[in-house]
Amino acid sequence: MAATFFGEVVKAPCRAGTEDEEEEEEGRRETPEDREVRQQLARKREVRLLRRQTKTSLEVSLLEKYPCSKFIIAIGNNAVAFLSSFVMNSGVWEEVGCAKLWNEWCRTTDTTHLSSTEAFCVFYHLKSNPLVFLCQCSCYVAEDQQYQWLEKVFGSCPRKNMQITILTCRHVTDYKTSESTGSLPSPFLRALKTQNFKDSACCPLLEQPNIVHDLPAAVLSYCQVWKIPAILYLCYTDVMKLDLITVEAFKPILSTRSLKGLVKNIPQSTEILKKLMTTNEIQSNIYT
Amino acid sequence: MASRYDRAITVFSPDGHLFQVEYAQEAVKKGSTAVGIRGTNIVVLGVEKKSVAKLQDERTVRKICALDDHVCMAFAVLTIFVGLTADARVVINRACVECQSHKLTVEDPVTVEYITRFIATLKQKYTQSNGRRPFGISALIVGFDDDGISRLYQTDPSGTYHAWKANAIGRSAKTVREFLEKNYTEDAIASDSEAIKLAIKALLEVVQSGGKNIELAIIRRNQPLKMFSAKEVELYVTEIEKEKEEAEKKKSKKSV
Numbered sequence: 001m002a003a004t005f006f007g008e009v010v011k012a013p014c015r016a017g018t019e020d021e022e023e024e025e026e027g028r029r030e031t032p033e034d035r036e037v038r039q040q041l042a043r044k045r046e047v048r049l050l051r052r053q054t055k056t057s058l059e060v061s062l063l064e065k066y067p068c069s070k071f072i073i074a075i076g077n078n079a080v081a082f083l084s085s086f087v088m089n090s091g092v093w094e095e096v097g098c099a100k101l102w103n104e105w106c107r108t109t110d111t112t113h114l115s116s117t118e119a120f121c122v123f124y125h126l127k128s129n130p131l132v133f134l135c136q137c138s139c140y141v142a143e144d145q146q147y148q149w150l151e152k153v154f155g156s157c158p159r160k161n162m163q164i165t166i167l168t169c170r171h172v173t174d175y176k177t178s179e180s181t182g183s184l185p186s187p188f189l190r191a192l193k194t195q196n197f198k199d200s201a202c203c204p205l206l207e208q209p210n211i212v213h214d215l216p217a218a219v220l221s222y223c224q225v226w227k228i229p230a231i232l233y234l235c236y237t238d239v240m241k242l243d244l245i246t247v248e249a250f251k252p253i254l255s256t257r258s259l260k261g262l263v264k265n266i267p268q269s270t271e272i273l274k275k276l277m278t279t280n281e282i283q284s285n286i287y288t
Numbered sequence: 289m290a291s292r293y294d295r296a297i298t299v300f301s302p303d304g305h306l307f308q309v310e311y312a313q314e315a316v317k318k319g320s321t322a323v324g325i326r327g328t329n330i331v332v333l334g335v336e337k338k339s340v341a342k343l344q345d346e347r348t349v350r351k352i353c354a355l356d357d358h359v360c361m362a363f364a365v366l367t368i369f370v371g372l373t374a375d376a377r378v379v380i381n382r383a384c385v386e387c388q389s390h391k392l393t394v395e396d397p398v399t400v401e402y403i404t405r406f407i408a409t410l411k412q413k414y415t416q417s418n419g420r421r422p423f424g425i426s427a428l429i430v431g432f433d434d435d436g437i438s439r440l441y442q443t444d445p446s447g448t449y450h451a452w453k454a455n456a457i458g459r460s461a462k463t464v465r466e467f468l469e470k471n472y473t474e475d476a477i478a479s480d481s482e483a484i485k486l487a488i489k490a491l492l493e494v495v496q497s498g499g500k501n502i503e504l505a506i507i508r509r510n511q512p513l514k515m516f517s518a519k520e521v522e523l524y525v526t527e528i529e530k531e532k533e534e535a536e537k538k539k540s541k542k543s544v
Contacts (some may be wrong), residue, residue, distance in 0.1 A: 182462075286374075
């Protein structure tokens with residue numbers, strides 16, 4: 001890559017045609033040291049699924065061990081806050097296990113002690129109906145870890161008689177449209193569903209050429225391949241940190257079949273949400 | 289294609305965008321919401337106050353500032369900047385100096401339009417120079433001119449400025465602007481207290497914790513600028529809530 005005089009970034013053409021060949025030869029000469037380093041890195045980046053009480057690893061995948069008919073996954077802090085205030089306080093949820101992982105985006109270096117505020121990916125089931133599962137994922141799962149996460153949670157041969165709902169957020173500047181971003185009514189919801197999902201979504205479907213990224217995309221692709229009915233609700237917002245208006249944009253989902261029966265007291269939930277906002281406010285002086 | 293043309297400010301993309309300027313407008317959206325209303329005899333500026341850290345001195349976190357304050361003639365130009373705090377401080381300093389320089393040279397205080405044009409020209413210069421980046425701020429500038437007419441102007445990082453009857457900038461500005469479009473009527477701005485209530489109502493649409501996080505300032509014609517204390521804002525908020533309750537009672541009576 002090189003910058004021209006006018007600031008345009010272009011890929012510099014290479015006239016040394018033999019450069020690629022030389023690189024390949026060097027790559028083949030791998031020392032035992034390199035192998036050791038690579039193995040250590042792979043071990044560090046391993047996704048581990050732990051049982052709640054004993055903190056030991058699960059031998060089989062989560063959904064092979066526990067049967068499930070409904071699975072709601074929240075990815076990102078706004079989606080997690082929505083489920084915390086509207087769904088988790090309307091019933092008694094029991095923690096079943098958690099997924100621990102490390103990658104370059106993790107803020108904490110110590111992966112051995114999980115406190116409740118730092119828990120990366122926690123799985124719960126409803127005490128009154130243990131077939132209903134919930135996952136609160138507030139960490140970033142890197143590309144090489146997504147497949148491991150899916151295997152550890154869904155297993156290699158998942159049951160088809162369950163329904164998956166995924167909630168996540170994305171910045172509105174990622175939304176490709178012919179309108180200007182200033183005129184978009186952010187935050188707004190878009191949905192994307194697998195072929196086997198027969199119900200209707202409570203918001204418009206995601207238009208082309210927009211795509212879904214990261215873990216939500218991995219889960220949806222997995223469900224499409226294994227013919228599991230799944231729907232993703234994506235909230236495009238201009239505030240990626242924890243924000244009341246963004247979380248409230250998920251409210252239309254409360255009336256869908258995915259969350260029916262799981263939400264009881266909406267005004268109380270709104271109060272809990274407001275409290276969550278004030279306790280989580282991190283002040284930045286950069287922006288006035 | 290954006291990634292090839294957005295590294296330098298002085299480069300147009302093939303379809304005519306200045307991406308750095310558009311990205312600067314995103315920086316404005318990171319600031320807290322501010323609303324400005326131009327009434328017949330009053331101008332109102334309101335802003336969402338972020339909660340201050342425990343050990344931070346609250347007085348140094350002022351958002352609404354007077355660019356020019358003529359105590360004897362009771363004219364003033366009030367402004368609020370939303371976006372990068374440091375950029376706002378630099379622009380405010382330059383604008384204050386310009387106000388005084390104008391008074392020395394011409395012996396008249398600046399008009400609201402003059403100082404707005406000065407700020408907008410300054411911002412535009414920074415979108416056309418090599419090695420500089422645009423200011424990541426939008427401003428709402430209010431005041432009364434010599435002729436006694438109230439003015440409200442808004443500038444943005446590209447250096448454009450326009451006069452408005454009511455406007456909002458910052459986070460969720462669109463929601464607040466839509467609220468203002470629905471509720472800004474001649475009646476609403478005819479009386480001073482109604483204009484103040486409209487500003488507070490507009491902010492309450494997006495402010496997360498109610499009246500105690502709203503900073504408000506007004507200028508009435510021929511009177512000096514007035515900053516509201518938290519108590520005074522609370523009084524208005526309780527009045528608004530009472531009116532809302534009464535309106536809802538009436539609605540339920542009608543439906544019965």
